[in-house]
Structures are given as structure tokens and as C-alpha cells.
Amino acid sequence: MTILVIGACGQIGTELTMKLREIHGNDRIIAADIREGSEELMASGPFEILDAMNSSQVEDVCLHYEVEEVYLMAAMLSATGEKFPEKAWDLNMGSLFIILNLAKEKKINKIFWPSSIAVFGPTTPQVDTPQHTIMEPSTVYGISKQTGERWCEYYFNKYGVDVRSIRYPGLISWKTQPGGGTTDYAIDIFHKALNEKEYECFLEADTALPMMYMEDAIRATLEIMMAPKEHIKIRSSYNLSGMSFTPSQIAADITRHIPEFKIDYRPDFRQEIADSWPGSINDDRARKDWGWKHVYDLETTVETMLENLRSTTGSSIDKPTKF
Ligand code: SER
Numbered sequence: 001m002t003i004l005v006i007g008a009c010g011q012i013g014t015e016l017t018m019k020l021r022e023i024h025g026n027d028r029i030i031a032a033d034i035r036e037g038s039e040e041l042m043a044s045g046p047f048e049i050l051d052a053m054n055s056s057q058v059e060d061v062c063l064h065y066e067v068e069e070v071y072l073m074a075a076m077l078s079a080t081g082e083k084f085p086e087k088a089w090d091l092n093m094g095s096l097f098i099i100l101n102l103a104k105e106k107k108i109n110k111i112f113w114p115s116s117i118a119v120f121g122p123t124t125p126q127v128d129t130p131q132h133t134i135m136e137p138s139t140v141y142g143i144s145k146q147t148g149e150r151w152c153e154y155y156f157n158k159y160g161v162d163v164r165s166i167r168y169p170g171l172i173s174w175k176t177q178p179g180g181g182t183t184d185y186a187i188d189i190f191h192k193a194l195n196e197k198e199y200e201c202f203l204e205a206d207t208a209l210p211m212m213y214m215e216d217a218i219r220a221t222l223e224i225m226m227a228p229k230e231h232i233k234i235r236s237s238y239n240l241s242g243m244s245f246t247p248s249q250i251a252a253d254i255t256r257h258i259p260e261f262k263i264d265y266r267p268d269f270r271q272e273i274a275d276s277w278p279g280s281i282n283d284d285r286a287r288k289d290w291g292w293k294h295v296y297d298l299e300t301t302v303e304t305m306l307e308n309l310r311s312t313t314g315s316s317i318d319k320p321t322k323f
Contacts, residue, residue: 004030004067004108006052006095007074009037012114012168012217014176016071019218021045030065033074038176052095059098062108069225071112072099078118079270080180081141092144100151103161111163112225115149115237117210118142119167122276129278131239131285138276149236156235164224165237166217169281172301173214174308182273183209186250189263190305193254198262202270205248205263208279212242213296213304220292227290234285241283242294243301253302 003020007013008031018041020029026045034051036042048061052074061067074095081088102108120129121136137143145167155161170183178184185201186209192199212220220240224232251263286292296304 001069002028002030002065002067003069003071004032004062004065005071005073006032006050006058006099007072008047009033009035009041009176010073011173011176011178012171012214012221013071013073014038014041015173015214015218016073016221017041018044019222020071023222030061030067032061052098053091055098055101059102059107062102067108069110069112070099070102070108071221071225072096073114075114075144076141077179077181078116078139078141078273079182079184081144082139082269082273085140088140089144092141093147096148096151100155100161100163103163104155104159109162110225111152111161112221113148113152113163113165114221115145115165115167116141117167117169117277117281118273119146119149119237120276120278124278126278126280128280128282129239130282131234139273142276145237153236162229163235164227164232165235166220166224166240166286167237167281168217168240169210169212169242171212171214171217172305174305174312175214182270182277183211185247185270186211189247189250189254190309193258193261194306194309197258197260198264199251200264200266201247201251202266202268203247203274204267204271205265206246207271207274208244208246209274209277210241210244210279210281211301212240212294213301216242216294216296219295220286223292224286224290231290233289238286238289238292239281239283240286240292241281243297244280245298250298250302253298254306257302257306
């Protein structure tokens with residue numbers, strides 16, 4: 001099976017590509033992005049420079065490699081999206097249509113497309129948010145993800161396109177920096193705790209958000225893609241949950257490992273985004289339909305992050321996005 005990962009050099013794409021190469025063999029996984037990625041990713045298998053919004057480029061790569069599955073990971077996230085609303089809409093929607101249409105024309109067989117907790121909004125019930133509920137997203141990113149979900153379901157119903165999707169919570173990882181999300185504080189905090197022993201958080205102390213360790217998120221992605229077609233009952237996107245915590249809770253956990261660590265709170269424009277999102281997510285449907293189970297909680301995530309970041313020089317890790 002040949003798989004194309006678009007956005008392979010991003011936070012999720014990097015780890016997803018390496019995992020897929022481990023499973024299917026390096027040559028079968030085509031990594032593509034608008035820029036080059038880590039040495040490990042570039043050296044381990046085929047790579048194409050690709051603009052996810054250029055339909056003929058995307059189609060050429062799919063036909064050239066006889067691609068069967070596409071993971072479309074290119075997107076502009078919530079915080080950057082608020083700075084560049086039209087660009088975010090164009091990228092997030094344009095790239096999705098290209099891939100959905102390739103599947104409609106039977107040029108590829110299966111699609112993974114990530115959605116997000118950003119599909120929810122201020123009027124959504126914030127605790128244990130159900131799969132089906134009020135969705136009035138207030139960010140461009142959220143609007144693009146909610147619209148994308150509707151189109152995925154539409155392409156499945158009308159054209160039989162096998163598209164599968166997860167509403168990722170905030171993802172915590174150490175290999176690649178995230179690119180401009182509201183949940184990025186939960187990664188920045190580790191880098192600052194280790195290097196400077198202090199962190200100025202851009203969210204308030206008690207802002208609870210749903211989060212997940214990257215290893216769980218990658219496993220969920222592979223599991224939903226490998227599940228028998230008839231088990232995938234939701235063709236918009238599945239709620240997915242790992243843990244839920246506030247900045248003060250993660251800071252307290254880090255302090256158990258780095259006692260001198262101090263945190264300050266200076267909320268910026270991202271506070272309003274975070275306030276519009278749920279604090280915790282109900283993912284019963286993912287657990288029931290395709291057997292989802294998370295492994296990492298806050299304690300194991302903190303331990304694993306600190307351990308891995310301590311053993312890297314940090315030189316290969318990009319700097320966190322500044323606003
Ligand atoms: N992590 C994303 C963001 O903060 C949410 O999907 O934008």
C-alpha cells in the first residue's frame with residue numbers, strides 16, 4: 001500500500017510519517033510538505049515539496065506514486081488563523097476539496113483528515129462535551145474544521161468516499177514544535193521549565209482544555225484508519241479524549257520534577273479562544289465504534305516529556321511560535 005502524508009513536516013505529520021514508515025516500509029510512505037522537515041524524515045524515505053492548495057501538483061504526486069491513501073495534515077491552526085483569516089480558510093478548505101475530489105474520482109481510496117475541538121464554541125456544553133451537540137465555533141480555524149466535517153460526511157453519503165476523521169484535542173509532543181495553536185502552551189511550558197525554570201503562560205491558571213500525548217494521537221489515527229469500514233459509523237469526525245487539565249495543574253506536576261519552576265499568567269488573545277472551547281470531551285462513540293483507549297494521563301505525559309527533552313540537545317527542535 002502506498003500512502004501520501006501531506007503536511008508531513010508539521011507537529012503531527014512528522015511523527016505520523018515515521019510511524020507509518022515503521023509499519024509499511026520507508027519507500028511506501030511519501031512525505032510531502034511546502035518545506036523540508038527533520039533530517040530523520042528527509043533521509044528515511046521519499047519526499048516531495050508540495051503545495052497542498054495546488055490541485056494539479058497534488059494529483060501528479062498521487063498518480064506518479066500510485067497513492068492509495070492520503071493523510072491530509074496541512075492546516076493553519078487556531079491562533080495563526082485569527083491573524084490570517086482568509087489564508088486559513090483558503091488553506092484549510094482548499095486542500096480538503098482537492099483530496100475529497102481525488103477520492104470521488106477514484107484516484108485514491110481512503111482519506112484521513114483531522115478535525116479539532118475547535119469545532120465547538122461558546123454555546124457548546126463545556127464539560128464532557130457530547131459527540132452530537134451545539135456547534136457554533138467562533139474562530140476561523142473552528143469554522144473551517146466544522147465546515148470540513150460537513151463536507152466529509154457529504155462526500156461519504158453522496159459519493160461513497162471513505163474519509164475518516166478525529167477531533168484532536170491539544171497535542172503534546174517533544175519531537176516537533178506545534179505551529180500556532182491555542183493549546184501550544186502545554187508544550188512551551190516544558191521547554192521553558194527545563195531551560196529557564198520559569199514560564200509566562202498566555203492562558204489563565206484555571207483554563208481547562210482537553211489534551212492528549214502525541215503517541216496516543218498517532219495510535220488513534222492509525223487505529224481509525226485500520227478499522228473495518230463498517231465500524232466507522234461517524235463520517236464527520238469522532239470526539240477523542242485523553243486527559244484534561246489547566247495551566248496550574250500541569251505547572252504543579254512539572255514542579256514535582258523541577259521544584260524551582262515558577263509560572264506566571266499573562267493571558268493574551270488566545271484566552272478568548274480557549275474560553276470558547278470545551279474543558280473535557282466525551283469520546284464514548286470512538287471507544288464503542290473502533291475500540292479507542294487512551295494510555296497517557298497528565299502524570300505520565302509530564303514524565304515522558306521531561307525525560308525526552310532532557311535527553312535531546314534542543315538544537316533540532318524549532319523555537320515555539322511567538323505572537
Ligand atoms: N491544537 C489546536 C489549536 O490549538 C486545536 O486543534 O489550534
